[in-house]
Amino acid sequence: MGLRNFFDRIEPNFVNGGRYEKYFPVYEMIETILYTGKQVTKAAPHARSFVDMKRIMTYVVISTIPCILWALYNTGYQANTALAALGETSYDGWRIWLLQAMGIGLNANSVFANMTHGLMYFLPIYITTLVAGGIWEVFFATVCADTRSTKAFWSPQCCSF
Numbered sequence: 616m617g618l619r620n621f622f623d624r625i626e627p628n629f630v631n632g633g634r635y636e637k638y639f640p641v642y643e644m645i646e647t648i649l650y651t652g653k654q655v656t657k658a659a660p661h662a663r664s665f666v667d668m669k670r671i672m673t674y675v676v677i678s679t680i681p682c683i684l685w686a687l688y689n690t691g692y693q694a695n696t697a698l699a700a701l702g703e704t705s706y707d708g709w710r711i712w713l714l715q716a717m718g719i720g721l722n723a724n725s726v727f728a729n730m731t732h733g734l735m736y737f738l739p740i741y742i743t744t745l746v747a748g749g750i751w752e753v754f755f756a757t758v759c760a761d762t763r764s765t766k767a768f769w770s771p772q773c774c775s776f
Contacts, residue, residue: 691728691734
């Protein structure tokens with residue numbers, strides 16, 4: 616049994632009148648991450664492409680990777696340089712403890728130490744952003760029955776309380 620068959624088998628539970636009708640946007644979001652949508656145009660002049668918003672945003676995320684790598688290095692370099700300028704030998708904080716526990720240290724001349732120290736600042740913020748954005752996206756997609764999860768948050772007519 617393939618994954619496509621699994622989605623086809625459980626889909627009736629999520630469409631209108633199904634047991635989990637309210638959660639159709641969540642089902643569709645997961646399905647369209649893995650597969651292209653089922654909608655096709657049957658008449659001219661409409662042209663549909665396999666490139667949808669999710670695939671375009673994938674390219675956007677990929678294109679930000681060099682910026683993120685530079686930000687990791689630069690943040691770690693600035694932090695390690697500032698700590699070295701203080702001249703102290705013992706520091707407090709979970710980032711310093713973790714770097715020392717892994718044996719990486721605070722060497723501003725080490726690319727790996729700078730990247731790892733920068734990651735300690737970047738990762739908590741990034742995870743918080745993804746979790747908060749995901750929670751709100753699913754919330755708006757399930758509360759607003761008219762919209763799809765791919766555009767629920769940006770829909771002006773959505774959820775006019």
